[in-house]
Structures are given as structure tokens and as C-alpha cells.
Amino acid sequence: MTTLFLSHPSGLEHDTGAGHPERADRLRIIEQMVEHERFQNLHRALAPGADTPALLRVHPEEYVRAIENAAPKEGLVRVDGDTIMSPGTWTALMHTIGGASAAVNEVMRGNAANAFVAMRPCGHHAERATPMGFCFFNTAAIAARHAQAVHGAERVAIVDFDVHHGNGTQDIFWDDPSVLYCSTHQMPLFPGTGAVGEVGEHNTIVNAPLSPGDGSEAFRAAMETRVLPRVDAFAPDLIVISAGFDAHRLDPLASINLEAVDFAWITEKLMGLAAKHSKGRIVSVLEGGYDLEGLAASSAAHLLMLMSA
Template sequence: MTTLYICHQAALLHQTPTGHPERPDRIRAIERVLEKERFSALVRETAPMAEMESLTLAHPEPYVVSLRDISPREGLVRVDDDTVMSPGTYEAALRGAGGAVMAVDEVMTGQVTNAFVAMRPPGHHAERTRAMGFCFFNNAAIAARHAQTRHGAERVAILDWDVHHGNGTQDIFWSDASVMYCSTHEAPLYPGTGALSEKGEHGTIVNAPLRAGDGSEAFREAMESAVLPRIDAFGPDLIVISAGFDAHWRDPLASLNLTETDFAWATMRLMDLAERHCGRRVVSLLEGGYDLEGLSKSAAAHVDALMGRDVRT
């Protein structure tokens, strides 16, 4: 079991206003916890910048160019009320997408068993032509499409356990039978999508909304009854995780009550499916998680599980 960890210091250069929850300290918290001795076996690489041909797997070229063109040389530019560009944002977003592509390459060619990409800004709210919810490029969608176009994957499953529904990923794959998008999330909550009735044109959208106050029992029940059987039946050639850790009970932006052990449990369950269907191939991409202690503990538990430590209890 070999796990690849991908990051880049450019993730620290994406600046947001004082008090903004999506801040550079998120990456510092993950980096610190993964310096512990038990993570010494991680294969560590730096994220490259994605090329246009990778970005346009999920976004039209004019959209990519528009983000490049509004990138400021100084100060901040607001894309919407929540989403801000600084001079370092565009490179950080390029490297987030590039890290996703690198992770897919390494996993699909068998160089490593699985991978975790810890970059910011996150990606799952980014629609084809719209940046929103702290997100600019949809890294999970780019990863899935890259696996298909470069490595011949016929079916890719994306599981998004971020507390906010990944409207962007759902938007991109709504009419695509070759990619299954599954989401557990709190509802009602930003961005207001993710109802049970939203199933996509081919029934490959699987939403399992949770209610404010729900914890481990409700999350695991949703996974066991609604999500995991669908992924199992789909039989993916690659599993991509949109790994947001803001469903943790400490997180300030939502009201679910998961613990780091729940994320480890979910990781192990997905690894079981990956072993059954796709040669253990799993690519995990950081999404949300805004309490630094909850984030660092959850990311550590997630990586522990990816490295093969059974921490499901």
C-alpha cells in the first residue's frame, strides 16, 4: 500500500480577506499533522500547474481565460460575495487542478495505490462557467475526465462528503452516464442543491442529504443504504473523493456532528469497493474544512486509512 501526498506552497499564496474561513492556515494545519512520524512513508510530490487541455476537460476555454484575465496584480478581486481572487489565486487554482491530474496519472499507472491532494482553493462548487463558493476550477471533475481521456477509464465514481453539496460537480456530470456523482451533505444549506429528487439524466446522481444535528449514525446509515451500494453496482474504474472535512462537529460553517473517525470509516469503506472493482485506485482531493483542529485530525485519520491503517471503529 503506497500513498502519494501532493501539495505545493502556492496554496498559501491564495489570500482571502481577514476573517474569511477559507484561509492559508488550512494547509499549514494539514502539513503540520502529516509531519508526524507515522506519516513518514508517504510519497510526497509538489503539484504542477495544470495545462489548458486539462482545465478544458471540465470548463470552456473562455471561462479559464476570463479567470486568468481578472487575476489581480495587487489587492483582491471579488468574484462573488464569498469567492475572492488575490495575486496568488490563479496559480494556486492551476496547481490544485494540476495536482489532481498528477494524482490520477500516478494512481492509474500503478506508481502508487492511492493519493491525497491537499491544495486550496477547493473545487466542488465550480460549475462549467461559474466560480462560486470559494471555488474556481472543479478539480474532481477534471480528475475524472482525465482518467477517462488519458487512461481509458470507462466509469468513474465521485463521492463528495463535504458538508456542502457539490453543485458544480453535479452540474458538470448531470447528463453523463459514465460518471457517478454521490454526495452526503447537510440540507438545507449552501448552495441549496442536492435534493433526493436530483438524479441526473441517467440516474447517476445520488444525493443523500442529512439534517442539521445529524452525526455518525445518520452519516453511516446514508452511506450504507444510499451511497455505497450504488457505487458497488456502478463498478467504477477509479474512485475520486471530494474530501471536505467541514461535516466535523467543530466546524463553524455547518451543523453536522461527525468525528474524524467517521471520515476514516468512510475512507476504508471506499477502499473496500476500490479493491473489488478498480485495483484499489482512489484519488482524494481536499475540499472544505474550516476549523483547524477538526480539519487536521480529520485529514490525518483520512490519510491513515489511505495508508492501510484500519481505524474504522
């Protein structure tokens, strides 16, 4: 089995306007990166269109229709202060969700060792019925629910190492004992959630905030003392990674000082837990990462480690 890499050209058609950090160049740099010979054994495939039932397991139909209707025929529209839609956004969203569902299918069926979905828009700030923070639909949450509904996964762990807290994922699974949500993130920083005391109704929310200026040592300590032991104890049937690379030291939207090797390190640790509890099954979905050099190096390190399975 190999690592599955899912992407689609529609991800480039989600236009956020000049100067917006969440731009199409983010996908272009990842696509260029995987052309290198070291990725020659990577199994690449096009992300299919959305699995509508998968989308509706997380988001109400009225909300989904509202987002679809908000997409402009031309120009750009803002659904909040920094979350922008263009004529290509809806199609990109459909292939992002479809890619996540397809990744879960292939991994849960044993056709791929693990998978990385390189699509945009990102998702972890999207709550059940609220878009925000560049996000419309919560890709990681949709992947988790799809694994449960279609493949019988009883417990899914979502590990989010994006530098911003995944308020949307936390909101969706706040009162659900079958999904463990763990996050490292900078505080204070957008969106303002993610305090240690936010644990959910069933103690299945694990927040490990980092301070501005923290680097590898603090990140690894947070993972080793708070996150990894909880994932181990939860013994998930699948691990979903919200793979944001904006904790890299070059990223302009935060001030955590990680290097690419740190993303390889946490990927390896999660692969060890997946091997122990979930037959190695990991589905990783792209979240943030806004410096192109940092994004390329970090996503390469993440993907190469996944390919070592």
C-alpha cells in the same frame, strides 16, 4: 506501493482576506500534521503546474481566460459574494489542477496505491462556467475527465462527503452516464441543491441529504443505504473523493456532528469498493473543512486509512 501526498507552496499564496474561512492556515495545519512520524512512509511530492488540456475538458476556454484575467495585480477582488482572488490565486489554481492530474496519472499507472491532493482553492461548487462558494475550477471533475481521456477509464465514481452539496460536480455530470456522482451533505444549507429527487438524466446522481444536528449514525446510514450500494453497482474504474471535512462537529459553517473516526470509516468503505472494482485506485482531493483542529484530525484519519492500503 504507497500513498502519494501532493501539495505546493502556492496553495498558501491564495489570499482570501482577513476573517475568511477558506484561508491558508488550512493547508498549514495539514502540512504540520503530515510531519508527524506516523506519516513517515507517506510519499510526498510537489503538485506540478496545470495540465491545460485537463482543465479544458471540464471548463470552456472563454471561462478559463475570464478567471485568469480577473486575477488582480495587487489587492483582492471578488468574483462573487464569497469567492475572492488575490495575486497568488491563479498560480495556486494551476498547481491544484496539476496536482489532481498528476495524482490520477500515478494511481492509474500503478505507481501509487492511492493519492491525496492537499491544495486550495477547493472546487466542488464550480460549475462549467460559474465560480462560487470559494471555488473556481472543479478539481474532482477534472480528475475524473483526465482519467477517462488519458487512461481509458470507462466509469468514474465521485463520492463527496463535504458538508455542502457539490452543485458544480452535479451540474457538470448531470447528463453523463459514465460518471456517478454521490453526495452526503447538510440540508438546508448553501448552495441549496442536493435534494433526493435530483438524479440526473441517467440516474447517475445520488444525493443523500442530512439534517442539521445529525451525527455519525445518520451519516453512516446514508452511506450504507444510498451511496455505497450505488458505487458498488456502478463498478467504477476509479473512485475520486471530494474530501471536505466540514461535517466535523467543530466546523463553524455547518451543524453536522461527525468525528475524525467517521472520515476514517467512510475512507475504509470506499477503499473496499476500490479494491473490488478498480484495483484499489482512489484519488482524493481536498474540499472544505474550516475548523483547524477538526480539519487536522479528520484529514489525518482519512490519510492514515489511505496509507493502510
